[in-house]
Every structure is written in structure tokens, then in C-alpha cells.
Amino acid sequence: MADTHVRPNVLFVLTDQERYDVSAPDGPPVKTDAMDALSSDGMRFTRAFTPISICSSARASLLTGQFPHGHGMLNNCHEADAIRANLPSDVPTFSELLAENGYDCTYTGKWHVGRDRTPEEYGFSYLGGSDTHHDDIDEAFEEYRRERGVPLGSVDLEEVLYTGDDPRDDDGTFVAAKTSIDVEATRAWFLAERTIEAIEAHADDGGEFDGVDGDGPFFHRADFYGPHHPYVVPEPYASMYDPSEIESPASYAETFDGKPRVHENYLAYRGVADFDWELWAEAVAKYWGFVTLIDDQLGRILEALEEHGLADETVVVHASDHGDFVGGHRQFNKGPLMYDDTYRIPLQVRWPGVVDPGSVCEHPVHLHDLAPTFLELADVAAPETFDARSLVPLLEGDEDGHGRDGSGRDDGDWPDSVFAQYHGDEFGLYSQRMVRTARYKYVYNGPDVDELYDLEADSGELQNLIDHPDYERVRREMRKRLIEWMDETADPNRGWVPDVLLRASRDGG
Known part of the structure; x- marks a missing residue:
């Protein structure tokens, strides 16, 4: 168990x-x-x-510690075909439990877990930074x-790239561009600045922010x-x-032979x-630039922790809700394609005095395992509804991954696979399930x-080796x-999908 006498801050x-x-x-x-x-630290x-490669669903899983079929937000909440416009109010979340147990919870940036219900309804003080597309x-x-003299929508863009027949015509989806504003006018800079101001307020160092009282411990989320x-x-x-120096990934050779028609x-x-690859390389170059822009803002935030004397008592976690194709498999954005491009995510955790610097964990974990992790850091029991495991044993260096489930129960050795799902987006509902081990993936x-x-x-x-005779044992x-x-997570499709799979195996499929 983590040290219950000293509850760390969490960024x-x-x-x-x-x-x-x-x-x-x-x-x-x-x-x-x-x-x-x-x-390295x-x-x-x-x-x-991620348990699912779509924003609202993944973010709801992160809050609730459940797979999407548990919390019910199966697709994006802002779309016309949203199954649920908001996360149900009766589903327990880690943030509400942290707030109820003495944590000062603040939030900046993207939400996208509901049209009407905001972070304020889930234990957070919201400090700003939303956009009008996903959240308002x-x-x-x-x-x-406006104060900087560059109102939103007033800036000329260069090197603009769109989808569609003419990549320079704005009839398609906006892919990439160069903007003439300075770095300090970007939303990424602004969100980092708001986070730094929150850190100052949490440190009780003269900073002022509504909803921040300076009493620790704190949990701050910067999205x-x-x-x-x-x-x-x-x-x-x-x-x-330089786009001309960017090489195409191996998956760019995709032919779609033997793949689902979708x-x-x-x-x-x-x-x-x-x-063609020339266009994709242009998009990739801007994507990489975006990553580095955000990374530099993360650097500013980490410096603020140091400057205010909070680094040694703060657990820092970086992750993503899901990935992005950016030309992988010749695809844009995401969708009903369960490739690692969009399902494998970054995850780094710095916990001074507990996590060995430079350590690497190869155990398979889910994004929503962070929900019980945050609660265990705070010495708060996770509810029975959580369908996730705390990462604390792994962070403490348990080589065998002998972990605890979300409720703190001894749940044996760490699983050697992950489970994921997809339920469609604006293209239409499309039920998928995926299991992945270190070597194999089945969809x-x-x-x-x-x-x-x-x-x-x-x-x-x-x-796709699904019909390859040499992989019959692996397939089974x-x-x-x-x-x-599916059984372990009470997946509603377990009522008939297992029969289909077992029958296919008996028939040699």
C-alpha cells in the first residue's frame, strides 16, 4: 500500500x-x-x-473506472447520435470521492463528458479553457x-490542409495549418498558464483562484x-x-486485403x-509540432511545481485519452479500426520517493486503471462499480504485478492482456471487441x-491471420x-457473442 500517513498531491x-x-x-x-x-524521473x-478510442467514452471510463458498456457513454456526447448526452449522475467517479475526502480538486481545459453536466458536478472547480466545439x-x-488583440477567428492561416478532393479547399475537414499568432496566444499556453496559477494558489504562495483555498492536498487535472x-x-x-524528411510508417503499406470492409x-x-504520402507528411509534421508545443507547456508546469516547492510531494501523471492515425493505415482521425495507432497510449508517472527513476513497466494496463490509482494514492477505497485495478503495486515496484482491484481486494497476479471495445461514431453503430496480449491481437x-x-x-x-491454418490454436x-x-466485465454482449465464437471454433473457424 502507499503511505497512508502522507497523501500526495496529484497533477x-x-x-x-x-x-x-x-x-x-x-x-x-x-x-x-x-x-x-x-x-527518466x-x-x-x-x-x-485506452478501453475505447473515442473521446467522450474514454474520458467517462477514466472518471468512473468502468469500461464503456458499464457507464453507458458509448460514443461522443456532442454528436446528434449520442447514446447519452451526459454521464449519469448516479455513477460514482474518482473525483467526487477525492473531493469528499479532503482533496482540493481543480480542472483546466477539455471536458467532453457531457453537454450539460460539467466538471463542477463531479467534484472539481473548473478554472477555464474550454472550446466551443467539444465544450462550451x-x-x-x-x-x-481578445485582450491580446487576436480574437478567435480573426487570424490568417497558412499552409492549410483539408480532407476531400482539393486539400487546399475548405469544403473538407480541417486537418492542419500554420497560424501567425505567437505561442503565448495559443490555447495550449493558456491552459498551462491557468494550471500554473492553480499551482500557485494550491501552494498558498500568494496566488488567487476561485475555488482554490490553498489547503492541501490537491488534485489538479490539465486537459x-x-x-x-x-x-x-x-x-x-x-x-x-521537415515533411520531406518524415518516413512513412510500416502500416502505410495497407492494402485492406482480408480486412473488414469498413x-x-x-x-x-x-x-x-x-x-498521398506527401500530403500525409505535411500533416504529420504539424502533428509532431503540436506534440512538442504541448510538451513545452508541460515543461513550464513542471518548473512551476519545482519553483513552489511542491515537486517532491506531488505525483505527476501524463496520459492520453487515445491515439491518432495521422496517416497510419492511410487513415485520418480514428474509427472502427482497432489498431495500436489509436488504442495504445502514452503513460508516465513520477512519484518521488516511491517510483524508481527510469523504471519501465511492461504489464498491460488500461487508461481507466488510473481511477482506482488516484483513490489509493489518497487512501480512499474505490467503489464496487469500478472495473479497474490500481497501478500502485506496479508503481511500488512489485515485479510480479500482484495487484489489487479497484476496491482494494487482493486480485491475484496482474492480467497478461487488455480488453477494449468500440460502439461506432457518426459513421454508424458498429460493435467491436478486442483483446491484446504482448504478441497477439484479436478483434x-x-x-x-x-x-x-x-x-x-x-x-x-x-x-489479418484470422483464417491462417498455422494460427488456429492462437485463434482459439x-x-x-x-x-x-466479457464475462469478467459483465459485457452485455456476453449473452450471445461467446456462443458465436465457440461455435466458430468448433467448426474450425
């Missing part, structure tokens, strides 16, 4: 649609000094995954921009609106990475069917062909694992 930085590889040591040449520092997780909670950033598209960045980030359909749906696609990948032989997930084992996950 949680969540990015939006950040790929795992951009901050990985063996990833592309993206400058991520602050994230690298968290890894703390623990880096190599196999962290406050006007703080809009006022900030950046990026590197989600549109990848709009100012100099020096706009030209930091994969190729998504090229046209997203408007990128005619994108159940209800209305189409299933998928099986040997990640050791095919890291780009290009060859992975289907069995999926059934076990």
Missing part, C-alpha cells in the same frame, strides 16, 4: 489524441523533453491502452485572446485540446519538422482516399470478418480470452 496531465510512439524512446524524432523527463508504461463551459480563453486535429501551430513549431470505406468517409467484428495479428512478426498490423486461445474478459 494529472491528459492530452487529446496523442500517439504512444511520439514519446517512446524508439519512436519518431519528436522533441518531448518534459515527457522524457517524467520517464519516474516510470514509463510500455503497454498502456466558459469564455476565459476567448476573453484572453489539453491537442494534439487532436486540426493540427494548427505557430512558429517555431510549424516548421520544426476499413477501406473509412478512407472515403474521412475524405483521405486520394491523400471481434460482429457484422464482418474478425481480425488476428501477430504483432511480433507484423508490427504494422497489415496481415484469443477467443477464449475475449470470452473471459
Whole structure:
């Protein structure tokens, strides 16, 4: 157990649609000094995954410690086809429990877990920074921009890229651009500034912020609106990475042979069917620049912790709600394609005095495992509704991963696989389930062909081995694992999907 006599502060930085590889040591040449520092000073997780690759659903899972089928937010809440417009008020969240147990909880930036219910209804004091697309909670950033003489919507953009037949025509989806504003006028800078002001107030160092009383411990959540598209960045980030020097990933060789039909359909749906690598490299360069812009803001936040004497008593966590294709498998954004591009996420944790600096955890973990983790750090029991495990045993260096579930019960050794799902987005409902081990990934696609990948032989997930005779044993084992996950998590589809899978196995499928 964590030291119950000293409850640490927690600074949680969540990015939006950040790929795992951009901050990985063996990833592309993206400058991520602050994230690298968290890894060198703390623990880096190599196999962290989102339970679902869509914003509202993943963020609701993070709050509730449940898989999406548990909390019911199956797709994005702002869309016309939203299954639920808000997270139900009777579902327990880690933030409410922290607030009830003495934590001063503050929040800046993206929310996207409801149209009407905001962080204020879940134990947080909201300090501003929302945008009007996903959330319309406050006007703080809009006022900030007006004061700087660059109102929102008034700035000319260069190097603009859109989806569709003409990549320079704004009839398509806005992908990327260079903006003429200075760094201090970006939303990323503003969110970091608000977070720094909150740190000052939490430190009782003369800072003032409504909802912050300076009494510890605190939990602050900083949610950046990026590197989600549109990848709009100012100099020096706009030209930091040369598109001509960016190599295409292995998955760019995608042919869609043997894949579910929806994969190729998504090229046209997203408007990128005619994108060549030259266009994708342009988008990737801006995406990388966006990552570095946010990383620099994280660096400013970490410096503030040091300056105010809070670094040694604050657990710092960086993660993302899910990843981004950015040309991987020739795709844009995300969707019913359960590749690592969008399901594998970065996760770094610095816990001074507890986590060994430079440690690496290879145990598979879920994003929503952070919910019981935050509660255990605070010496607060997680509710029975949580379907996640606290990461504290892993952070404390338990090599066997002998962990506790969300309620603190001894739950045996750490699982050797992760479970994920997808329920569709504006393209239409499309039920999927996925189980992934260190080597294999199996995807159940209800209305189409299933998928099986040997990640050791095919890291780009290009060859679907679902019908390969040499993988019959693997196919059976992975289907069995999926059934076990569905049973363990009370997945409503367990009423009929297991029968389908077992019958397919008996029939040689």
C-alpha cells in the first residue's frame, strides 16, 4: 500500500489524441523533453491502452473506472447520435470521492463528458479553457485572446490542409495549418498558464483562484485540446519538422486485403482516399509540432511545481485519452479500426520517493486503471462499480504485478492482456471487441470478418491471420480470452457473442 500517513498531491496531465510512439524512446524524432523527463524521473508504461478510442467514452471510463458498456457513454456526447448526452449522475467517479475526502480538486481545459453536466458536478472547480466545439463551459480563453488583440477567428492561416478532393479547399475537414499568432496566444499556453496559477494558489504562495483555498492536498487535472486535429501551430513549431524528411510508417503499406470492409470505406468517409504520402507528411509534421508545443507547456508546469516547492510531494501523471492515425493505415482521425495507432497510449508517472527513476513497466494496463490509482494514492477505497485495478503495486515496484482491484481486494497476479471495445461514431453503430496480449491481437467484428495479428512478426498490423491454418490454436486461445474478459466485465454482449465464437471454433473457424 502507499503511505497512508502522507497523501500526495496529484497533477494529472491528459492530452487529446496523442500517439504512444511520439514519446517512446524508439519512436519518431519528436522533441518531448518534459515527457522524457517524467520517464527518466519516474516510470514509463510500455503497454498502456485506452478501453475505447473515442473521446467522450474514454474520458467517462477514466472518471468512473468502468469500461464503456458499464457507464453507458458509448460514443461522443456532442454528436446528434449520442447514446447519452451526459454521464449519469448516479455513477460514482474518482473525483467526487477525492473531493469528499479532503482533496482540493481543480480542472483546466477539455471536458467532453457531457453537454450539460460539467466538471463542477463531479467534484472539481473548473478554472477555464474550454472550446466551443467539444465544450462550451466558459469564455476565459476567448476573453484572453481578445485582450491580446487576436480574437478567435480573426487570424490568417497558412499552409492549410483539408480532407476531400482539393486539400487546399475548405469544403473538407480541417486537418492542419500554420497560424501567425505567437505561442503565448495559443490555447495550449493558456491552459498551462491557468494550471500554473492553480499551482500557485494550491501552494498558498500568494496566488488567487476561485475555488482554490490553498489547503492541501490537491488534485489538479490539465486537459489539453491537442494534439487532436486540426493540427494548427505557430512558429517555431510549424516548421520544426521537415515533411520531406518524415518516413512513412510500416502500416502505410495497407492494402485492406482480408480486412473488414469498413476499413477501406473509412478512407472515403474521412475524405483521405486520394491523400498521398506527401500530403500525409505535411500533416504529420504539424502533428509532431503540436506534440512538442504541448510538451513545452508541460515543461513550464513542471518548473512551476519545482519553483513552489511542491515537486517532491506531488505525483505527476501524463496520459492520453487515445491515439491518432495521422496517416497510419492511410487513415485520418480514428474509427472502427482497432489498431495500436489509436488504442495504445502514452503513460508516465513520477512519484518521488516511491517510483524508481527510469523504471519501465511492461504489464498491460488500461487508461481507466488510473481511477482506482488516484483513490489509493489518497487512501480512499474505490467503489464496487469500478472495473479497474490500481497501478500502485506496479508503481511500488512489485515485479510480479500482484495487484489489487479497484476496491482494494487482493486480485491475484496482474492480467497478461487488455480488453477494449468500440460502439461506432457518426459513421454508424458498429460493435467491436478486442483483446491484446504482448504478441497477439484479436478483434471481434460482429457484422464482418474478425481480425488476428501477430504483432511480433507484423508490427504494422497489415496481415489479418484470422483464417491462417498455422494460427488456429492462437485463434482459439484469443477467443477464449475475449470470452473471459466479457464475462469478467459483465459485457452485455456476453449473452450471445461467446456462443458465436465457440461455435466458430468448433467448426474450425
